[in-house]
Amino acid sequence: MRDTVTPEVLHTVADLRDRVASHGVAGRTRHLNRVVLVPTMGALHAGHLALAARALELGDRVVVSIFVNPLQFGPEEDLDAYPRTLRDDVARLGELGVPYVFAPTAREMYPDLPVGTRVTAGPVASRYEGASRPGHFDGVLTVVTKLLNIVQPDVVVFGQKDAQQVFLVQRMVADLNLPVSVEVVPTVRDEQGLALSSRNRYLDAAQRRGARALSAALRAAASAAGGVVGAIAAAQAVIDAEPLAKLDYLVVVHPQTFLPVGDDHHGTARMLVAAMVGTTRLIDNAPLEIS
Numbered sequence: 001m002r003d004t005v006t007p008e009v010l011h012t013v014a015d016l017r018d019r020v021a022s023h024g025v026a027g028r029t030r031h032l033n034r035v036v037l038v039p040t041m042g043a044l045h046a047g048h049l050a051l052a053a054r055a056l057e058l059g060d061r062v063v064v065s066i067f068v069n070p071l072q073f074g075p076e077e078d079l080d081a082y083p084r085t086l087r088d089d090v091a092r093l094g095e096l097g098v099p100y101v102f103a104p105t106a107r108e109m110y111p112d113l114p115v116g117t118r119v120t121a122g123p124v125a126s127r128y129e130g131a132s133r134p135g136h137f138d139g140v141l142t143v144v145t146k147l148l149n150i151v152q153p154d155v156v157v158f159g160q161k162d163a164q165q166v167f168l169v170q171r172m173v174a175d176l177n178l179p180v181s182v183e184v185v186p187t188v189r190d191e192q193g194l195a196l197s198s199r200n201r202y203l204d205a206a207q208r209r210g211a212r213a214l215s216a217a218l219r220a221a222a223s224a225a226g227g228v229v230g231a232i233a234a235a236q237a238v239i240d241a242e243p244l245a246k247l248d249y250l251v252v253v254h255p256q257t258f259l260p261v262g263d264d265h266h267g268t269a270r271m272l273v274a275a276m277v278g279t280t281r282l283i284d285n286a287p288l289e290i291s
């Protein structure tokens with residue numbers, strides 16, 4: 001546990017580079033001098049704080065970026081309504097001991113509109129989340145690439161909750177030989193198993209109870225017999241029994257390719273689930289060991 005600090009909030013690329021680059025202390029071990037980036041869109045909850053806490057174990061120069069990235073929102077999505085709570089976020093990061101917050105404006109990140117060069121996320125990006133959010137992952141990978149170039153971290157930290165995002169970032173880092181290592185932190189859940197998400201704040205009490213169906217479905221799959229088919233059937237039954245949850249997709253993917261496994265798959269896999277609860281879209285995932 002680190003001492004509470006007052007994080008420096010940097011709004012421009014030039015200031016961020018100047019402060020983070022100059023923070024390295026001669027004589028400190030390379031480990032302590034490591035730059036660690038936690039990209040976020042703010043509205044921080046305990047899941048984000050777990051990412052920041054892990055970052056602080058990995059190096060001293062921790063930068064949490066807070067930027068609601070317009071490129072990853074579709075025209076019908078909640079860009080304007082997305083919660084923006086910078087003051088509270090900075091205070092919570094200060095309690096953890098995070099020294100730097102990078103909070104650029106959209107103009108600082110995208111000064112020349114329309115945006116010209118973008119990263120293309122590849123075929124897996126049009127499945128699952130990408131099927132209902134076309135272009136979403138191109139937007140994510142474009143901003144992540146920009147943040148990696150701006151901060152130049154040794155390590156970048158992501159949450160396992162966004163499994164497809166993690167897969168696509170890892171794939172991009174490998175495909176483009178980006179000089180950064182990707183650290184993945186397990187999903188943080190409330191006592192009832194609901195994965196923490198900034199969007200949980202849109203749920204009323206009944207919907208919050210209904211939203212538990214997603215993690216309950218994953219647990220049912222993990223203990224089901226009957227291979228891939230049995231796991232999907234068990235999870236589907238849990239979602240179908242919850243009147244407030246409307247299933248979008250439920251799929252078992254191969255951890256290496258993130259493509260759906262065949263019915264005869266054995267060994268490690270990952271189940272992904274997405275559902276609408278009221279007007280809120282929720283996702284969750286968990287590893288599966290198919291015997």
Ligand code: PAF
Binds near residue numbers: 039041140144165
């Ligand atoms: O996971 C998120 O909050 C966002 O997709 C990210 C990685 C910060 C990019 O905007």
